[in-house]
Structures are given as C-alpha cells and as structure tokens.
Amino acid sequence: MGAERLQKLLSQAGIASRRASEELIIQGRVTVDGKVATLGDKADPKAQIVAVDGERIKVNTDLVYLAFNKPVGVVTTADDPQGRPTVMDFMPPKPRVYPVGRLDMDTSGLLLLTNDGEFANRITHPRYHVEKTYMCQIRGPVPKPAIRDLLAGVELDDGLATAVKAQVRIADQTRSLVEIVINEGRNRQVRRMMAAVNLPLEALVRTKIGPVHLGNMGQGKTRLLNSQELGALYAQVGMGAA
Ligand code: URA
Secondary structure, three states: OOOEEHHHHHHHOOOOOHHHHHHHHHOOOEEEOOEEOOOOOEEOOOOOOEEEOOEEOOOOOOOOEEEEEEOOOOEOOOOOOOOOOEHHHHOOOOOOOEEEOOOOOOOEEEEEEEOOHHHHHHHHOHHHOOOEEEEEEEEOOOOHHHHHHHHHOEEEOOEEEOOOEEEEEEEOOOEEEEEEEEOOOOOOHHHHHHHHOOOOEEEEEEEEEOOEEOOOOOOOOEEEOOHHHHHHHHHHOOOOOO
C-alpha cells in the first residue's frame, strides 16, 4: 500500500479519529522509526515502525465501517436457514462485514456493519450507553400517560426498560409519530415498550445511532461512515485518543 499520511494510519488503526490523530502528532506523541513525527509526515507501516506513546500501532487497512438502510423484510443475520433475504445480500463481497447489533425483520432503518470486532462489541455493549433513536408510527392518538410511562420505565419480561427521550413529533386524527431514544439494545425492545403502554405500532424505523444519522439514504443503500462519525463513536466507546 506504500506510504500514507500518519493521521490516516492512526485512524485506520483505531487509535483515534483523524482530527484527534492530528492532535497526537502535534503533541509529539507519534514517532516513525523512533523519530518524532510532524503534521504532514507520511509512513509505510509495513516498512517502518509507527508508534504512539512508544507503542507500535497495528495497522489494518482493511477495516470498514458501513451505514446501511435496512428495508423491512430483510433479516439481520449472516446466514438465514429459511432462505429469506439477509443484510449480506446488500453488502460488497469483500471485505466481509458483520452487523453491529440487529434490527428485527419488520423494522427498517439504520444498521451499522463492520469487520472491526472490537468496535462492534463495544457499540453493542450496554456499558457504553450508545443512544439509538427510533421513529414509531402509531395508529391513532398518543395519550400523555403513555409518554410519561415510557420515560419513567416500563416493566418488560427481561426487566425495566426506560426511554432516554420520548416525544410525539406529529399527530393527526388517524396516526401519530413518536420519537424514542433508548441506550440499550434488547431484543425487539421498542416494540415491547410500545406494547407495554398499549400504543398500536404500525411501523418502526431506526433513524440514528450515536452521532450517525440515517438521513436521506435510500432503502437498501450503504455508505461509509465519515471520519467525524467514526471519531465520535470511537470516543464514545473508549477507542479514541486519551
Ligand atoms: N427495537 C425493536 O423493537 N426492534 C428493533 O429492531 C430494534 C429495537
């Protein structure tokens, strides 16, 4: 692959976002073959020793982080024994990526996929409280106590589930849109929370994971996470620069 800018190498190595990597270089914490690097320096990590705070970085230039707009009817699994369409049908063949957490078959919207196992583990680990935002289409009006109960916490069969935020965004005679934010990822959690407060859910879409927005990406489309998104996620799960 040859020489690359150091901040690119550091972010690919999962050290920090590119911006934070620049800071590390400016702070004199990055060396190439033992010499302190300056901003703009390049290095070939196969031929040279790139280190941060004296520790050699492991560069894996094959790391990929994707945002995907999952359509309804697509299963979040690498291989479905029942032969239904899976998220893998929408991914490039190489490098092989895996879903970060899951969206149930009837839910559409934002799903992250990566081949960075450590990143995937941390994003889904409850300890890091990565917020997920969902738009819920509800049949009919939403009584105020339902929102109050979601925020206070509802008892599910696997314990209390509390919304970080819940609010009615739009309502007319026939339907309402409720936006809910949770920071856990239990199986069908939003559906079960809505059922617990007797709100008839017609459709569920995940619109945001941490700093990553679904935006206007079409259904079935993927895009690469940008360095701001990746840097913010790294920081949130303790993979950013110290
Ligand atoms: N909550 C659900 O009910 N379904 C999902 O896919 C994700 C969260």
